[in-house]
Amino acid sequence: xxxxxxxxxxxxxxxxxxxxxxxxxxxxxxxxxxxxxxxxxxxxxxxxxxxxxxxxxxxxxxxxxxxxxxxxxxxxxxxxxxxxxxxxxxxxxxxxxxxxxxxxxxxxxxxxxxxxxxxxxxxxxxxxxxxxxxxxxxxxxxxxxxxxxxxxxxxxxxxxxxxxxxxxxxxxxxxxxxxxxxxxxxxxxxxxxxxxxxxxxxxxxxxxxxxxxxxxxxxxxxxxxxxxxxxxxxxxxxxxxxxxxxxxxxxxxxxxxxxxxxxxxxxxxxxxxxxxxxxxxxxxxxxxxxxxxxxxxxxxxxxxxxxxxxxxxxxxxxxxxxxxxxxxxxxxxxxxxxxxxxxxxxxxxxxxxxxxxxxxxxxxxxxxxxxxxxxxxxxxxxxxxxxxxxxxxxxxxxxxxxxxxxxxxxxxxxxxxxxxxxxxxxxxxxxxxxxxxxxxxxxxxxxx
Ligand code: ADP
Numbered sequence: 001x002x003x004x005x006x007x008x009x010x011x012x013x014x015x016x017x018x019x020x021x022x023x024x025x026x027x028x029x030x031x032x033x034x035x036x037x038x039x040x041x042x043x044x045x046x047x048x049x050x051x052x053x054x055x056x057x058x059x060x061x062x063x064x065x066x067x068x069x070x071x072x073x074x075x076x077x078x079x080x081x082x083x084x085x086x087x088x089x090x091x092x093x094x095x096x097x098x099x100x101x102x103x104x105x106x107x108x109x110x111x112x113x114x115x116x117x118x119x120x121x122x123x124x125x126x127x128x129x130x131x132x133x134x135x136x137x138x139x140x141x142x143x144x145x146x147x148x149x150x151x152x153x154x155x156x157x158x159x160x161x162x163x164x165x166x167x168x169x170x171x172x173x174x175x176x177x178x179x180x181x182x183x184x185x186x187x188x189x190x191x192x193x194x195x196x197x198x199x200x201x202x203x204x205x206x207x208x209x210x211x212x213x214x215x216x217x218x219x220x221x222x223x224x225x226x227x228x229x230x231x232x233x234x235x236x237x238x239x240x241x242x243x244x245x246x247x248x249x250x251x252x253x254x255x256x257x258x259x260x261x262x263x264x265x266x267x268x269x270x271x272x273x274x275x276x277x278x279x280x281x282x283x284x285x286x287x288x289x290x291x292x293x294x295x296x297x298x299x300x301x302x303x304x305x306x307x308x309x310x311x312x313x314x315x316x317x318x319x320x321x322x323x324x325x326x327x328x329x330x331x332x333x334x335x336x337x338x339x340x341x342x343x344x345x346x347x348x349x350x351x352x353x354x355x356x357x358x359x360x361x362x363x364x365x366x367x368x369x370x371x372x373x374x375x376x377x378x379x380x381x382x383x384x385x386x387x388x389x390x391x392x393x394x395x396x397x398x399x400x401x402x403x404x405x406x407x408x409x410x411x412x413x414x415x416x417x418x419x420x421x422x423x424x425x426x427x428x429x430x431x432x433x434x435x436x437x438x439x440x441x442x443x444x445x446x447x448x
Pocket of ligand 1: 154
Protein backbone atom coordinates (compact mmCIF):
# COMPACT_ATOMS: atom_id res chain seq x y z
CA UNK A 1 0.00 0.00 0.00
CA UNK A 2 1.82 3.15 -1.17
CA UNK A 3 2.00 6.05 1.24
CA UNK A 4 0.49 9.36 0.25
CA UNK A 5 1.89 12.88 0.57
CA UNK A 6 0.95 16.09 -1.20
CA UNK A 7 4.54 17.17 -1.89
CA UNK A 8 7.72 15.08 -1.98
CA UNK A 9 10.89 17.16 -1.69
CA UNK A 10 14.00 15.44 -3.06
CA UNK A 11 17.15 16.65 -1.31
CA UNK A 12 17.72 18.35 2.04
CA UNK A 13 20.02 21.23 1.09
CA UNK A 14 18.91 24.84 1.40
CA UNK A 15 16.54 24.67 -1.56
CA UNK A 16 14.83 21.48 -0.37
CA UNK A 17 14.42 22.63 3.24
CA UNK A 18 13.07 26.06 2.25
CA UNK A 19 10.62 24.37 -0.15
CA UNK A 20 9.49 21.87 2.49
CA UNK A 21 8.89 24.58 5.11
CA UNK A 22 6.95 26.78 2.70
CA UNK A 23 4.88 23.89 1.32
CA UNK A 24 3.97 22.83 4.86
CA UNK A 25 2.91 26.38 5.72
CA UNK A 26 0.66 26.36 2.64
CA UNK A 27 -1.14 23.39 4.17
CA UNK A 28 0.51 20.51 2.31
CA UNK A 29 1.61 17.16 3.74
CA UNK A 30 5.30 17.10 2.98
CA UNK A 31 7.97 14.39 2.86
CA UNK A 32 11.70 15.17 2.51
CA UNK A 33 13.83 12.40 0.99
CA UNK A 34 17.63 12.61 1.39
CA UNK A 35 20.03 10.03 0.01
CA UNK A 36 22.87 10.82 2.40
CA UNK A 37 22.83 9.95 6.11
CA UNK A 38 22.72 13.59 7.18
CA UNK A 39 20.80 16.74 6.30
CA UNK A 40 22.29 19.80 4.64
CA UNK A 41 23.70 18.77 1.27
CA UNK A 42 26.34 20.98 -0.19
CA UNK A 43 24.59 24.03 1.29
CA UNK A 44 26.09 23.22 4.68
CA UNK A 45 29.50 24.04 3.12
CA UNK A 46 28.44 27.44 1.79
CA UNK A 47 30.84 30.05 3.06
CA UNK A 48 30.34 33.64 2.06
CA UNK A 49 26.66 34.57 2.29
CA UNK A 50 23.52 35.58 0.41
CA UNK A 51 23.32 38.41 -2.09
CA UNK A 52 20.35 40.75 -2.19
CA UNK A 53 19.88 44.41 -3.11
CA UNK A 54 17.61 47.01 -1.44
CA UNK A 55 17.36 45.10 1.85
CA UNK A 56 16.49 46.38 5.29
CA UNK A 57 19.97 45.42 6.51
CA UNK A 58 21.67 47.43 3.79
CA UNK A 59 19.52 50.45 4.71
CA UNK A 60 20.47 50.06 8.39
CA UNK A 61 24.13 50.27 7.38
CA UNK A 62 23.56 53.18 4.99
CA UNK A 63 24.46 51.11 1.91
CA UNK A 64 22.77 52.42 -1.21
CA UNK A 65 22.02 49.75 -3.75
CA UNK A 66 19.57 48.95 -6.51
CA UNK A 67 18.02 45.79 -7.88
CA UNK A 68 18.84 47.00 -11.37
CA UNK A 69 22.56 47.27 -10.56
CA UNK A 70 22.48 43.81 -8.95
CA UNK A 71 20.84 42.48 -12.13
CA UNK A 72 23.38 44.13 -14.44
CA UNK A 73 26.42 43.02 -12.44
CA UNK A 74 25.18 39.42 -12.22
CA UNK A 75 24.50 39.41 -15.96
CA UNK A 76 27.97 40.76 -16.72
CA UNK A 77 29.57 38.28 -14.31
CA UNK A 78 27.66 35.50 -16.08
CA UNK A 79 29.00 36.58 -19.50
CA UNK A 80 25.50 37.74 -20.49
CA UNK A 81 24.44 34.08 -20.81
CA UNK A 82 22.00 34.17 -17.87
CA UNK A 83 18.32 33.50 -18.53
CA UNK A 84 17.04 37.09 -18.24
CA UNK A 85 13.54 36.19 -17.03
CA UNK A 86 14.79 33.93 -14.23
CA UNK A 87 17.48 36.44 -13.31
CA UNK A 88 14.90 39.24 -13.08
CA UNK A 89 12.74 37.09 -10.78
CA UNK A 90 15.83 36.29 -8.69
CA UNK A 91 16.78 39.94 -8.21
CA UNK A 92 13.17 40.98 -7.48
CA UNK A 93 12.56 38.27 -4.89
CA UNK A 94 15.92 38.53 -3.10
CA UNK A 95 15.02 41.11 -0.40
CA UNK A 96 11.80 39.22 0.44
CA UNK A 97 13.82 36.03 0.79
CA UNK A 98 16.14 37.77 3.27
CA UNK A 99 13.02 38.78 5.25
CA UNK A 100 11.57 35.24 4.98
CA UNK A 101 14.75 33.94 6.60
CA UNK A 102 14.56 36.58 9.35
CA UNK A 103 10.94 35.62 10.04
CA UNK A 104 12.14 32.03 10.42
CA UNK A 105 14.76 33.05 12.96
CA UNK A 106 17.67 33.12 10.50
CA UNK A 107 19.14 36.61 10.54
CA UNK A 108 21.81 37.54 8.00
CA UNK A 109 22.60 41.00 9.29
CA UNK A 110 26.30 41.36 8.48
CA UNK A 111 27.23 42.43 4.95
CA UNK A 112 30.32 41.95 2.79
CA UNK A 113 31.19 41.90 -0.92
CA UNK A 114 32.21 39.26 -3.48
CA UNK A 115 34.09 39.29 -6.78
CA UNK A 116 32.31 41.02 -9.64
CA UNK A 117 30.03 43.10 -7.42
CA UNK A 118 30.52 46.83 -6.80
CA UNK A 119 28.42 47.14 -3.63
CA UNK A 120 28.37 45.39 -0.25
CA UNK A 121 25.34 43.14 -0.75
CA UNK A 122 26.43 39.72 0.54
CA UNK A 123 24.44 39.08 3.72
CA UNK A 124 26.07 36.92 6.39
CA UNK A 125 25.37 35.81 9.93
CA UNK A 126 26.91 38.20 12.45
CA UNK A 127 28.20 35.47 14.78
CA UNK A 128 29.27 32.56 12.60
CA UNK A 129 32.30 31.93 10.41
CA UNK A 130 30.26 30.60 7.48
CA UNK A 131 26.71 30.96 6.26
CA UNK A 132 26.06 27.27 5.45
CA UNK A 133 25.97 25.63 8.87
CA UNK A 134 24.09 28.59 10.29
CA UNK A 135 21.48 28.41 7.55
CA UNK A 136 20.97 24.65 7.71
CA UNK A 137 20.64 24.56 11.49
CA UNK A 138 18.07 27.37 11.34
CA UNK A 139 16.09 25.62 8.59
CA UNK A 140 16.22 22.26 10.41
CA UNK A 141 14.73 23.91 13.52
CA UNK A 142 11.82 25.03 11.34
CA UNK A 143 11.40 21.57 9.82
CA UNK A 144 11.35 20.01 13.29
CA UNK A 145 8.89 22.56 14.65
CA UNK A 146 6.48 21.57 11.87
CA UNK A 147 7.04 17.82 12.34
CA UNK A 148 7.83 17.43 8.64
CA UNK A 149 8.70 13.80 7.79
CA UNK A 150 12.30 13.22 6.70
CA UNK A 151 13.71 9.97 5.26
CA UNK A 152 17.51 9.80 5.37
CA UNK A 153 19.71 7.25 3.55
CA UNK A 154 17.02 7.05 0.89
CA UNK A 155 17.29 8.01 -2.79
CA UNK A 156 14.58 8.99 -5.17
CA UNK A 157 15.29 6.81 -8.21
CA UNK A 158 12.38 7.74 -10.44
CA UNK A 159 9.44 10.09 -10.76
CA UNK A 160 6.16 8.47 -11.78
CA UNK A 161 4.67 10.59 -14.53
CA UNK A 162 1.27 9.29 -15.65
CA UNK A 163 -1.42 10.83 -17.89
CA UNK A 164 0.51 14.05 -18.28
CA UNK A 165 1.18 14.71 -14.58
CA UNK A 166 3.37 13.66 -11.66
CA UNK A 167 1.79 10.78 -9.73
CA UNK A 168 4.54 9.99 -7.24
CA UNK A 169 8.12 8.85 -6.74
CA UNK A 170 10.03 5.60 -6.36
CA UNK A 171 12.52 5.34 -3.52
CA UNK A 172 15.39 3.05 -2.65
CA UNK A 173 16.69 2.89 0.91
CA UNK A 174 20.11 1.77 2.14
CA UNK A 175 18.83 -1.78 2.65
CA UNK A 176 17.98 -1.91 -1.06
CA UNK A 177 14.26 -1.90 -0.41
CA UNK A 178 12.16 0.02 -2.89
CA UNK A 179 9.13 1.98 -1.97
CA UNK A 180 6.50 3.99 -3.82
CA UNK A 181 5.08 7.29 -2.57
CA UNK A 182 2.00 8.79 -4.19
CA UNK A 183 2.14 12.58 -4.55
CA UNK A 184 0.84 15.13 -7.02
CA UNK A 185 3.89 17.37 -6.65
CA UNK A 186 7.59 16.67 -6.48
CA UNK A 187 10.25 19.32 -5.79
CA UNK A 188 13.62 18.21 -7.12
CA UNK A 189 16.28 20.01 -5.07
CA UNK A 190 19.17 17.60 -5.52
CA UNK A 191 21.96 20.13 -6.06
CA UNK A 192 24.71 20.12 -8.69
CA UNK A 193 27.13 17.54 -10.10
CA UNK A 194 30.57 18.87 -9.11
CA UNK A 195 31.35 15.62 -7.25
CA UNK A 196 30.53 13.46 -10.29
CA UNK A 197 33.92 13.38 -11.98
CA UNK A 198 32.71 11.47 -15.05
CA UNK A 199 29.94 13.98 -15.66
CA UNK A 200 32.26 16.97 -15.12
CA UNK A 201 34.88 15.55 -17.48
CA UNK A 202 32.24 14.64 -20.06
CA UNK A 203 31.33 18.30 -20.40
CA UNK A 204 34.75 19.80 -19.60
CA UNK A 205 37.64 17.38 -20.31
CA UNK A 206 40.25 19.93 -19.17
CA UNK A 207 38.88 19.73 -15.59
CA UNK A 208 40.14 16.15 -15.14
CA UNK A 209 42.36 16.00 -12.05
CA UNK A 210 40.93 19.09 -10.30
CA UNK A 211 39.82 18.66 -6.68
CA UNK A 212 36.22 19.54 -5.82
CA UNK A 213 34.93 21.55 -2.88
CA UNK A 214 31.60 19.68 -2.97
CA UNK A 215 30.15 17.00 -0.69
CA UNK A 216 29.94 13.41 -1.99
CA UNK A 217 26.22 13.64 -2.75
CA UNK A 218 26.65 16.26 -5.50
CA UNK A 219 26.30 13.70 -8.29
CA UNK A 220 23.62 15.25 -10.48
CA UNK A 221 21.12 12.42 -10.03
CA UNK A 222 18.19 14.84 -10.05
CA UNK A 223 19.05 15.92 -13.57
CA UNK A 224 18.88 12.32 -14.82
CA UNK A 225 15.62 11.67 -12.94
CA UNK A 226 13.98 14.72 -14.51
CA UNK A 227 15.42 14.00 -17.97
CA UNK A 228 13.76 10.58 -17.76
CA UNK A 229 10.33 12.26 -17.71
CA UNK A 230 11.25 14.66 -20.53
CA UNK A 231 12.92 17.65 -18.87
CA UNK A 232 15.29 19.76 -20.97
CA UNK A 233 18.67 20.97 -19.75
CA UNK A 234 20.68 24.11 -20.41
CA UNK A 235 24.31 25.29 -19.99
CA UNK A 236 25.60 21.86 -18.93
CA UNK A 237 29.17 22.77 -19.88
CA UNK A 238 29.20 25.85 -17.65
CA UNK A 239 31.16 24.57 -14.66
CA UNK A 240 32.74 26.96 -12.18
CA UNK A 241 36.13 26.47 -10.64
CA UNK A 242 36.61 28.44 -7.43
CA UNK A 243 40.00 30.15 -7.21
CA UNK A 244 40.81 29.64 -3.53
CA UNK A 245 40.70 26.02 -2.39
CA UNK A 246 43.11 24.46 0.14
CA UNK A 247 44.34 21.50 -1.89
CA UNK A 248 45.21 18.84 0.72
CA UNK A 249 41.67 18.93 2.19
CA UNK A 250 39.67 20.41 -0.76
CA UNK A 251 38.43 22.97 1.77
CA UNK A 252 37.10 26.21 0.35
CA UNK A 253 38.78 29.41 1.51
CA UNK A 254 35.90 31.87 1.49
CA UNK A 255 35.76 34.88 -0.75
CA UNK A 256 34.86 36.80 2.41
CA UNK A 257 38.58 36.92 3.28
CA UNK A 258 39.37 38.83 0.09
CA UNK A 259 36.12 40.74 0.62
CA UNK A 260 37.52 41.67 4.04
CA UNK A 261 40.73 43.02 2.54
CA UNK A 262 43.09 40.11 1.74
CA UNK A 263 45.22 39.96 -1.42
CA UNK A 264 46.58 37.16 -3.63
CA UNK A 265 50.35 36.72 -3.94
CA UNK A 266 52.33 34.38 -6.18
CA UNK A 267 55.24 32.19 -5.08
CA UNK A 268 57.52 34.88 -6.54
CA UNK A 269 56.06 37.34 -4.01
CA UNK A 270 53.97 39.41 -6.41
CA UNK A 271 50.34 40.34 -6.78
CA UNK A 272 49.23 39.19 -10.24
CA UNK A 273 45.56 40.19 -10.69
CA UNK A 274 42.57 42.08 -9.33
CA UNK A 275 41.60 39.81 -6.43
CA UNK A 276 38.00 41.03 -6.59
CA UNK A 277 37.40 39.97 -10.19
CA UNK A 278 34.93 37.16 -10.86
CA UNK A 279 35.83 33.56 -9.95
CA UNK A 280 36.40 32.39 -13.52
CA UNK A 281 38.94 35.14 -14.21
CA UNK A 282 40.81 34.85 -10.90
CA UNK A 283 41.00 31.05 -11.32
CA UNK A 284 42.38 31.40 -14.85
CA UNK A 285 45.14 33.72 -13.62
CA UNK A 286 46.21 31.29 -10.89
CA UNK A 287 46.32 28.39 -13.35
CA UNK A 288 48.45 30.57 -15.64
CA UNK A 289 51.15 31.01 -12.94
CA UNK A 290 54.12 28.65 -13.46
CA UNK A 291 53.46 27.00 -10.08
CA UNK A 292 49.62 26.95 -10.61
CA UNK A 293 48.94 27.99 -6.99
CA UNK A 294 49.02 31.22 -4.96
CA UNK A 295 48.65 32.53 -1.44
CA UNK A 296 45.79 34.42 0.18
CA UNK A 297 47.67 37.00 2.27
CA UNK A 298 46.26 39.15 5.08
CA UNK A 299 47.27 40.88 8.28
CA UNK A 300 46.00 41.08 11.83
CA UNK A 301 43.41 43.79 11.04
CA UNK A 302 41.77 41.60 8.42
CA UNK A 303 41.87 38.56 10.74
CA UNK A 304 40.18 40.45 13.57
CA UNK A 305 37.18 41.25 11.38
CA UNK A 306 36.83 37.76 9.83
CA UNK A 307 35.61 34.82 11.89
CA UNK A 308 36.46 32.56 8.97
CA UNK A 309 40.15 33.43 9.33
CA UNK A 310 40.26 31.97 12.83
CA UNK A 311 38.58 28.84 11.56
CA UNK A 312 41.30 28.43 8.92
CA UNK A 313 43.99 28.94 11.57
CA UNK A 314 42.34 26.27 13.74
CA UNK A 315 42.24 23.90 10.77
CA UNK A 316 45.97 24.35 10.27
CA UNK A 317 45.76 26.00 6.84
CA UNK A 318 47.53 29.22 7.78
CA UNK A 319 51.23 30.14 7.94
CA UNK A 320 51.83 33.14 10.16
CA UNK A 321 54.73 35.28 11.30
CA UNK A 322 55.22 38.59 13.12
CA UNK A 323 56.78 40.30 10.12
CA UNK A 324 56.40 40.08 6.34
CA UNK A 325 60.05 39.07 6.12
CA UNK A 326 59.57 36.09 8.43
CA UNK A 327 56.39 35.09 6.62
CA UNK A 328 58.21 35.20 3.27
CA UNK A 329 60.97 33.03 4.74
CA UNK A 330 58.44 30.44 5.89
CA UNK A 331 56.85 30.38 2.44
CA UNK A 332 60.20 30.13 0.63
CA UNK A 333 59.34 33.42 -1.06
CA UNK A 334 61.67 36.23 -2.09
CA UNK A 335 61.50 38.66 0.82
CA UNK A 336 62.31 41.80 -1.18
CA UNK A 337 59.60 41.12 -3.72
CA UNK A 338 57.01 40.36 -1.00
CA UNK A 339 57.79 43.50 1.00
CA UNK A 340 57.67 45.65 -2.14
CA UNK A 341 54.30 44.08 -3.01
CA UNK A 342 52.83 44.94 0.39
CA UNK A 343 54.25 48.48 0.34
CA UNK A 344 52.92 49.13 -3.14
CA UNK A 345 49.48 47.69 -2.30
CA UNK A 346 49.32 49.80 0.86
CA UNK A 347 49.93 52.97 -1.16
CA UNK A 348 47.03 51.93 -3.42
CA UNK A 349 44.83 51.47 -0.32
CA UNK A 350 45.71 54.98 0.87
CA UNK A 351 44.81 56.42 -2.54
CA UNK A 352 41.92 53.93 -2.99
CA UNK A 353 43.31 53.41 -6.48
CA UNK A 354 44.99 50.21 -7.68
CA UNK A 355 47.39 51.29 -10.43
CA UNK A 356 48.49 47.75 -11.21
CA UNK A 357 45.32 45.66 -11.49
CA UNK A 358 42.39 48.05 -11.09
CA UNK A 359 40.96 46.57 -7.90
CA UNK A 360 38.10 48.84 -6.94
CA UNK A 361 36.49 47.11 -3.97
CA UNK A 362 37.45 45.80 -0.54
CA UNK A 363 40.73 47.71 -0.29
CA UNK A 364 39.71 48.03 3.34
CA UNK A 365 43.00 48.43 5.22
CA UNK A 366 46.66 48.74 4.45
CA UNK A 367 48.22 45.35 5.22
CA UNK A 368 50.68 46.56 7.83
CA UNK A 369 49.80 45.07 11.21
CA UNK A 370 51.45 41.88 12.35
CA UNK A 371 51.09 39.04 12.62
CA UNK A 372 50.90 38.42 8.87
CA UNK A 373 49.13 35.37 7.46
CA UNK A 374 49.15 33.28 4.28
CA UNK A 375 47.05 30.34 3.03
CA UNK A 376 48.26 28.36 0.02
CA UNK A 377 45.42 27.81 -2.44
CA UNK A 378 44.64 26.66 -5.98
CA UNK A 379 41.37 26.31 -7.92
CA UNK A 380 38.84 23.48 -7.50
CA UNK A 381 35.56 22.45 -9.17
CA UNK A 382 32.89 24.30 -7.24
CA UNK A 383 29.55 24.89 -8.92
CA UNK A 384 27.65 23.58 -11.92
CA UNK A 385 25.70 26.45 -13.48
CA UNK A 386 23.89 24.15 -15.92
CA UNK A 387 20.88 22.00 -15.13
CA UNK A 388 17.20 21.51 -15.86
CA UNK A 389 15.07 24.26 -17.34
CA UNK A 390 12.29 25.88 -15.28
CA UNK A 391 9.88 28.79 -15.60
CA UNK A 392 9.55 31.59 -13.01
CA UNK A 393 7.06 29.42 -11.09
CA UNK A 394 9.84 26.77 -10.75
CA UNK A 395 7.87 24.37 -12.97
CA UNK A 396 10.16 22.04 -14.90
CA UNK A 397 9.99 22.48 -18.69
CA UNK A 398 10.52 20.08 -21.57
CA UNK A 399 12.41 20.82 -24.79
CA UNK A 400 9.40 22.65 -26.28
CA UNK A 401 9.10 24.74 -23.08
CA UNK A 402 5.91 22.95 -22.06
CA UNK A 403 5.34 22.46 -18.32
CA UNK A 404 5.83 18.98 -16.85
CA UNK A 405 2.82 19.16 -14.55
CA UNK A 406 3.60 18.56 -10.90
CA UNK A 407 7.39 18.61 -11.39
CA UNK A 408 9.15 21.53 -9.69
CA UNK A 409 12.88 22.17 -9.32
CA UNK A 410 14.97 24.65 -7.33
CA UNK A 411 18.61 25.26 -6.46
CA UNK A 412 21.76 24.08 -8.16
CA UNK A 413 19.91 21.35 -10.09
CA UNK A 414 18.41 24.18 -12.17
CA UNK A 415 20.32 25.73 -15.08
CA UNK A 416 20.32 29.19 -16.59
CA UNK A 417 20.15 31.65 -13.72
CA UNK A 418 23.90 32.14 -13.37
CA UNK A 419 24.85 31.91 -17.05
CA UNK A 420 28.56 31.30 -17.66
CA UNK A 421 29.84 32.15 -14.18
CA UNK A 422 28.12 32.29 -10.82
CA UNK A 423 28.83 35.26 -8.58
CA UNK A 424 29.81 34.49 -4.97
CA UNK A 425 26.77 34.86 -2.71
CA UNK A 426 24.31 34.13 -5.52
CA UNK A 427 23.96 30.38 -4.83
CA UNK A 428 22.53 30.85 -1.35
CA UNK A 429 20.22 33.53 -2.75
CA UNK A 430 19.18 31.14 -5.55
CA UNK A 431 18.33 28.22 -3.25
CA UNK A 432 16.33 30.29 -0.78
CA UNK A 433 14.44 32.38 -3.36
CA UNK A 434 13.52 29.51 -5.67
CA UNK A 435 13.16 27.03 -2.79
CA UNK A 436 10.38 29.17 -1.27
CA UNK A 437 8.69 29.57 -4.67
CA UNK A 438 8.91 25.84 -5.41
CA UNK A 439 7.40 24.95 -2.04
CA UNK A 440 4.53 27.37 -2.50
CA UNK A 441 3.76 26.34 -6.07
CA UNK A 442 4.13 22.62 -5.38
CA UNK A 443 1.66 22.91 -2.50
CA UNK A 444 -0.83 24.85 -4.60
CA UNK A 445 -0.59 22.30 -7.40
CA UNK A 446 -1.21 19.41 -5.02
CA UNK A 447 -4.06 21.02 -3.06
CA UNK A 448 -5.88 22.52 -6.00
P1 ADP B 1 20.99 23.12 -3.14
O1 ADP B 1 22.14 24.00 -2.79
O2 ADP B 1 20.52 23.30 -4.53
O3 ADP B 1 19.92 23.14 -2.10
P2 ADP B 1 22.46 20.89 -2.01
O4 ADP B 1 23.64 20.28 -2.66
O5 ADP B 1 22.69 21.72 -0.81
O6 ADP B 1 21.62 21.64 -3.12
O7 ADP B 1 21.48 19.71 -1.54
C1 ADP B 1 21.04 18.70 -2.41
C2 ADP B 1 20.75 17.44 -1.61
O8 ADP B 1 20.09 16.48 -2.41
C3 ADP B 1 22.01 16.76 -1.09
O9 ADP B 1 21.90 16.58 0.30
C4 ADP B 1 22.02 15.41 -1.84
O10 ADP B 1 22.59 14.38 -1.08
C5 ADP B 1 20.55 15.19 -2.08
N1 ADP B 1 20.25 14.30 -3.21
C6 ADP B 1 20.83 14.28 -4.42
N2 ADP B 1 20.28 13.36 -5.23
C7 ADP B 1 19.28 12.75 -4.50
C8 ADP B 1 18.33 11.72 -4.77
N3 ADP B 1 18.27 11.12 -5.96
N4 ADP B 1 17.49 11.36 -3.77
C9 ADP B 1 17.54 11.96 -2.55
N5 ADP B 1 18.41 12.95 -2.25
C10 ADP B 1 19.27 13.34 -3.20
